Amino acid sequence: xxxxxxxxxxxxxxxxxxxxxxxxxxxxxxxxxxxxxxxxxxxxxxxxxxxxxxxxxxxxxxxxxxxxxxxxxxxxxxxxxxxxxxxxxxxxxxxxxxxxxxxxxxxxxxxxxx
Amino acid sequence: xxxxxxxxxxxxxxxxxxxxxxxxxxxxxxxxxxxxxxxxxxxxxxxxxxxxxxxxxxxxxxxxxxxxxxxxxxxxxxxxxxxxxxxxxxxxxxxxxxxxxxxxxxxxxxxx
Numbered sequence: 750x751x752x753x754x755x756x757x758x759x760x761x762x763x764x765x766x767x768x769x770x771x772x773x774x775x776x777x778x779x780x781x782x783x784x785x786x787x788x789x790x791x792x793x794x795x796x797x798x799x800x801x802x803x804x805x806x807x808x809x810x811x812x813x814x815x816x817x818x819x820x821x822x823x824x825x826x827x828x829x830x831x832x833x834x835x836x837x838x839x840x841x842x843x844x845x846x847x848x849x850x851x852x853x854x855x856x857x858x859x860x861x862x863x
Numbered sequence: 864x865x866x867x868x869x870x871x872x873x874x875x876x877x878x879x880x881x882x883x884x885x886x887x888x889x890x891x892x893x894x895x896x897x898x899x900x901x902x903x904x905x906x907x908x909x910x911x912x913x914x915x916x917x918x919x920x921x922x923x924x925x926x927x928x929x930x931x932x933x934x935x936x937x938x939x940x941x942x943x944x945x946x947x948x949x950x951x952x953x954x955x956x957x958x959x960x961x962x963x964x965x966x967x968x969x970x971x972x973x974x975x
Contacts, residue, residue: 753906782962792952792965805962839906841963852963854899854906 751775753842755855762862767828770858774821774842781823782852783815786837795838798823799845827860835862865890869953869966876943877974884938884969886927886953894957896920896929896936901950901968910938910951948973 754773762768774781783795794807798817815825821842827834837859841852869886876882888896895914899907911920916931925940936953953966 784965791967794962794964797962807962841907851897851909851912852907854908856904856906 753840753853753855755838755840755858757858758856760858760860762830762860764830764832764862766830767826768830768860769824769826770838770840770860772823772825772840772842772855774823774840775853778842778844778853779821780843780845781817781821782841782843783823783825784839784841785809786839786857787835792839795825830862832862835860865894865955865957865964867953867955867964867966869951869969871967872950872970873972874969875972875974878945879942880973882938882940882943882947882971884951884953884971886936886938886966888934888936888953888955890934890955890957892957894955896927897954897956897963898925898927898936898938899952899954899965901952903949907952943971943973945973945975947971 756771780799782797785793796806796815797804801817812828817823837857839854839857841854843852866889897912898910900910901907911922913920913929916929919928927936927938950968950970952968954963956963
C-alpha cells in the first residue's frame, strides 16, 4: 500500500514569506503528526491531528499552524518565515495515534529560507 | 515532562563489531518505547518497539529491552554491517499526550 506522501520535497523561500506543506497519510490512518528536524535541535514535535481536531501542540510560535481535512490529509503553514525555520519537516501517520501504534513517516519536505 | 536521552554520536565501528546505543527516559505512567532508524535522504522507519516493562523488541538483528527499574531501552546488535550506517532515534509515546518524543539521534558509521 502507498506510504505517507509529503509534498513538495524541496522548497526555497525568502524571509518574510509564508509556506504551506502537505501530507497525505496512509489510507485508513486518522492521526497525523508533524515534526521539525534540524541538526541542532533534533526532532521537535509541532502538532498532532486526529479526525480534523488538533489534540496536541508543541512549543512553537503561532506562526506555525496546521489543519486536517475530512480525508485525513493534513497541511501545515508557516507564516512570516525566518532563517531559523530552515529545516526538514516530517509528517507521520498512524491509525489512532495511541501509545503502542507504529508511526509511519514520510520522506519530509526540506525547507530552506534565504 | 517526558524526555528521552540517548548517547551522543557519531559512533564509528568496523563491520562485524558489537553495537550498543544507550537510551534512558523520563516519563510518567507507562510509556511505550521505540527505536527508529533514518537512512540518508529518508524519513524515519520503525526499527523495533516494546510496550511494557521487560518486553524485548527485536528486528533485523537489533534488540532492546524495556527496563523500568533503570528507565532504559538500550539498542544492541551483535554484528553490524555497512548497511546499518544511519541515524538511530530512541523515542517514547504515552497516552494523554498524543505525541511521540524523540531523543537527539545517534549517527552510526560502519566501516568495511
